[in-house]
Amino acid sequence: MAERLHSFEAAAVPEKRGGGFWSLAWQRFRDDRIGVSSLVIVAAFFIMVLLSALGVIAGNWNKEVGIHDAPPDLWGLLTPAVPEAVGNAAQRAAQTMEKTQSMEALPPSTVVDPLAETLVRLRGEDDALPENRIMDPLAETLRSLGADDKTLTVEKEKRASLPFGGDRWGRDVLEKTVKGSQTSIIVGLSAALLATLLGTLLGALAGYYGGRADDVLNWVYNVFSAIPYLLLILAVAAVLQQRGVMTVILILGLTGWTGVFRLIRAEYIKHRGREYVQAAHAFGVPDRRILFSHILPNVSHVVLVKVSLLAVGFIKAEVILSFLGFGVAVDEVSWGSMLNDAQRELILGKWWELAAAGGAMALLVTAFSLLTDAMRDALDPKIRVAP
Amino acid sequence: MTAYIVRRLLQMIPTMLGVVLLLFVLFNWVGGDPAYILAGKISSEAQIANIRHQLGVDRPAYVQIGIFLKQIVTADFGASWSTNEPVSDILKTRLGPSLTVLVPLLVLGTLLAIALSLVVARFRRTLTDRMVMVACTVGMSISILVYIIVFQYVFAFRLGWFPVQGWGDSLWTNLATYAALPILIGLCVGLAPDLRLFRSFMLDEIEQDYVRTARAKGLSETRILWVHVLRNASIPIVTYVMAALPGLLVGAFLIERFFSIPGIGREVLLAVERSDFPVIKAITVYVAVATMFANLAADLIYKAVDPRVELK
Numbered sequence: 001m002a003e004r005l006h007s008f009e010a011a012a013v014p015e016k017r018g019g020g021f022w023s024l025a026w027q028r029f030r031d032d033r034i035g036v037s038s039l040v041i042v043a044a045f046f047i048m049v050l051l052s053a054l055g056v057i058a059g060n061w062n063k064e065v066g067i068h069d070a071p072p073d074l075w076g077l078l079t080p081a082v083p084e085a086v087g088n089a090a091q092r093a094a095q096t097m098e099k100t101q102s103m104e105a106l107p108p109s110t111v112v113d114p115l116a117e118t119l120v121r122l123r124g125e126d127d128a129l130p131e132n133r134i135m136d137p138l139a140e141t142l143r144s145l146g147a148d149d150k151t152l153t154v155e156k157e158k159r160a161s162l163p164f165g166g167d168r169w170g171r172d173v174l175e176k177t178v179k180g181s182q183t184s185i186i187v188g189l190s191a192a193l194l195a196t197l198l199g200t201l202l203g204a205l206a207g208y209y210g211g212r213a214d215d216v217l218n219w220v221y222n223v224f225s226a227i228p229y230l231l232l233i234l235a236v237a238a239v240l241q242q243r244g245v246m247t248v249i250l251i252l253g254l255t256g257w258t259g260v261f262r263l264i265r266a267e268y269i270k271h272r273g274r275e276y277v278q279a280a281h282a283f284g285v286p287d288r289r290i291l292f293s294h295i296l297p298n299v300s301h302v303v304l305v306k307v308s309l310l311a312v313g314f315i316k317a318e319v320i321l322s323f324l325g326f327g328v329a330v331d332e333v334s335w336g337s338m339l340n341d342a343q344r345e346l347i348l349g350k351w352w353e354l355a356a357a358g359g360a361m362a363l364l365v366t367a368f369s370l371l372t373d374a375m376r377d378a379l380d381p382k383i384r385v386a387p
Numbered sequence: 388m389t390a391y392i393v394r395r396l397l398q399m400i401p402t403m404l405g406v407v408l409l410l411f412v413l414f415n416w417v418g419g420d421p422a423y424i425l426a427g428k429i430s431s432e433a434q435i436a437n438i439r440h441q442l443g444v445d446r447p448a449y450v451q452i453g454i455f456l457k458q459i460v461t462a463d464f465g466a467s468w469s470t471n472e473p474v475s476d477i478l479k480t481r482l483g484p485s486l487t488v489l490v491p492l493l494v495l496g497t498l499l500a501i502a503l504s505l506v507v508a509r510f511r512r513t514l515t516d517r518m519v520m521v522a523c524t525v526g527m528s529i530s531i532l533v534y535i536i537v538f539q540y541v542f543a544f545r546l547g548w549f550p551v552q553g554w555g556d557s558l559w560t561n562l563a564t565y566a567a568l569p570i571l572i573g574l575c576v577g578l579a580p581d582l583r584l585f586r587s588f589m590l591d592e593i594e595q596d597y598v599r600t601a602r603a604k605g606l607s608e609t610r611i612l613w614v615h616v617l618r619n620a621s622i623p624i625v626t627y628v629m630a631a632l633p634g635l636l637v638g639a640f641l642i643e644r645f646f647s648i649p650g651i652g653r654e655v656l657l658a659v660e661r662s663d664f665p666v667i668k669a670i671t672v673y674v675a676v677a678t679m680f681a682n683l684a685a686d687l688i689y690k691a692v693d694p695r696v697e698l699k
Contacts (some may be wrong), residue, residue, distance in 0.1 A: 034521070067489070222402045228636075238659040240666055335530070336532075370521070380423050
């Protein structure tokens with residue numbers, strides 16, 4: 001509460017701290033400890049996304065680096081609970097079953113392996129032995145036959161535990177989470193920018209010109225807001241058959257502009273009667289410049305807060321869409337598709353992917369929401385909106 | 388009053404036509420030729436031409452929109468493309484299960500959020516208040532998927548307190564066993580945003596003059612909050628709840644999917660997965676109508692609760 005009071009005093013006595021609107025806002029923001037910590041977390045996520053998009057980190061998310069369902073060890077802090085090969089009979093049976101399933105579920109390889117079934121059975125028996133580093137007697141023959149080398153030496157090369165555990169295929173959950181963050185955050189931000197661009201443009205036109213243009217745009221707004229948002233998204237997803245990051249951005253961006261429209265329209269109606277706009281008009285400044293060079297900077301703080309709010313909403317929406325299979329493509333990963341994998345893994349007691357994806361999302365969305373609150377408070381000192 | 392209602396009803400017509408136009412553009416142009424989806428992969432030219440004729444897509448656009456409008460008015464959208472069940476039957480049978488979950492959820496959720504927001508409003512502008520609000524933000528940031536997955540796993544799968552999924556025939560069995568966990572999850576997910584919103588409604592009222600007057604009269608803080616403030620704050624609350632109602636019908640689709648509840652939301656998902664356009668179109672149109680009527684009802688209730696409100 002102390003910093004709240006403090007920042008209020010600071011706002012009331014602006015002459016002590018000089019500068020324009022943005023620098024004053026920044027000074028107010030700096031006093032908000034929760035806001036600053038949120039900014040640090042959000043910035044850290046953005047740097048991670050950037051590095052991951054450039055391929056510096058998490059480039060191997062799709063590689064099967066560990067054994068399947070490798071337990072998490074948190075770099076040695078956690079002792080993996082299930083050392084394989086010494087488990088009880090039931091567990092072994094379950095593992096064999098899973099292995100068979102995962103082998104079946106693998107994308108069809110180009111070479112049809114006539115020994116695949118035998119191998120699976122052999123491997124199952126392998127696991128039953130206390131020491132599973134036994135050389136596969138068929139390995140040499142198979143290799144010469146041109147079978148995939150990787151499927152044979154699985155257990156030896158692959159790590160028994162990973163920092164955040166592994167998924168069903170033995171992919172590193174940590175790298176998947178990083179890559180999933182990249183997808184989810186990029187989708188959320190791009191869709192928010194698209195929706196804001198669309199909403200601001202239409203809102204500016206409707207608010208500034210009024211009359212017939214306003215009527216038509218308002219009608220479009222009414223139509224879009226008559227359909228509940230999620231239903232509209234699902235209807236568009238049903239129509240657009242292809243899946244992928246671009247599709248999700250388009251779906252969310254093209255359906256989510258209505259809130260921005262209403263907000264910006266109201267702002268432009270407020271501003272169009274102001275003296276500076278009338279003066280610009282009298283000088284013969286073209287409408288295009290009045291709309292976007294004169295008025296827009298004066299409402300940009302509203303836009304900024306709205307982008308931030310939308311990004312949070314769209315990240316949540318993308319996660320749901322991808323979870324349902326209407327979002328990112330199958331060869332991409334997002335928090336939503338991770339949660340989909342995790343749902344099945346949890347029933348087998350493998351909780352780590354759920355924790356990683358759910359935790360990363362909760363952390364980012366919390367920080368982003370608190371940052372938005374702090375931004376709104378800092379940018380609009382007159383309205384002390386409750387947190 | 389009557390003039391107002393009539394005017395509002397007339398205003399719905401252009402909006403409704405817009406919704407029809409939007410859906411028509413989406414499903415007939417953006418979505419590609421419906422005949423190819425319906426005919427499946429193996430089909431001859433003649434079959435496709437036949438289906439196109441049956442659907443009416445070989446006729447000019449205005450005739451097709453006419454067909455669509457007629458379908459809406461007569462509530463006859465033909466049969467589902469995937470199950471061949473009449474769409475009107477699908478809607479009728481799916482509404483009950485959805486409402487069985489939603490009505491208790493809405494009533495309990497609203498009452499709980501009102502009570503808690505009044506408690507929080509008493510601690511306004513203190514550290515407790517700030518902490519509760521931060522906790523709400525954290526609660527809202529956890530994906531609804533995580534709530535459902537974890538609750539279903541812990542309470543149904545591990546502890547066995549509730550059935551993992553399923554649905555019965557009698558209302559009471561459903562309410563007592565199958566709907567209980569979905570309602571609990573819905574309460575947990577909805578509480579944080581509702582609490583935040585209702586608290587801000589309460590705080591708006593606490594600043595008003597009548598509260599100062601009540602305090603000057605020597606009324607207790609409890610009485611001020613639970614009688615004076617609550618009565619006035621109930622106006623935006625009612626509006627909010629009414630406006631949220633149609634969206635909830637579809638919004639609960641995740642819960643319905645996880646718990647295999649045969650409701651409207653799950654039907655939408657199934658239809659999207661199967662490209663079952665008649666079902667999606669029908670649900671979208673009727674939910675849009677419901678939304679418009681809910682908004683009108685919200686405004687009328689607003690007027691009824693607060694006579695100062697001018698209906699324009």
